[in-house]
Amino acid sequence: MSRPAILFVCLGNICRSPLAEAAFRAAAETAGLDVEADSAGTAGYHIGSPPDPRSVEEAAKHGIDISGYNGRQLTEADFERFTHIFAMDHQNLANIEAVRPAGSRAHVSLVMDLVPGRAGAAIADPYYDGEEQFEATWEDVEAAARALVTKLSV
Numbered sequence: 001m002s003r004p005a006i007l008f009v010c011l012g013n014i015c016r017s018p019l020a021e022a023a024f025r026a027a028a029e030t031a032g033l034d035v036e037a038d039s040a041g042t043a044g045y046h047i048g049s050p051p052d053p054r055s056v057e058e059a060a061k062h063g064i065d066i067s068g069y070n071g072r073q074l075t076e077a078d079f080e081r082f083t084h085i086f087a088m089d090h091q092n093l094a095n096i097e098a099v100r101p102a103g104s105r106a107h108v109s110l111v112m113d114l115v116p117g118r119a120g121a122a123i124a125d126p127y128y129d130g131e132e133q134f135e136a137t138w139e140d141v142e143a144a145a146r147a148l149v150t151k152l153s154v
């Protein structure tokens, strides 16, 4: 397989998808896997912004510094650059498909489809919730990251 290039997508690119990117980068590094990884939002609300402080703190709890990540919006070019695009929820999935250029063959699916027994599940938007929801988000994206690394390692 050519080098996998993975994009994680949520709405704002400040809460869920930066954590998914961080969990995947860490899992890939541990496995010695050479991958490209990034994250983006379907909306343009937080272009250039660092992740939400609650996501920065959650990643830090796991020894990962995401304070230097910058929010950006999904573009048509992402469908050329990335082999796989993973949506956090069903609305993200619909919004991603709406941007897909004609002829693109990038694989687009829900990120939790990666986790056995969780196919079709969404990672709920934690933006209006408490810190415990960021912990739950981390657990979900980490499970997905591990499953993806296993899949890419065979």
Ligand code: 4NP
Pocket: 010, 011, 012, 013, 014, 015, 016, 017, 041, 045, 125, 126, 127
């Ligand atoms: P995210 O969370 O999609 O996980 O980054 C959100 C962040 C910001 C907003 C919504 C969701 N917002 O409405 O600004």
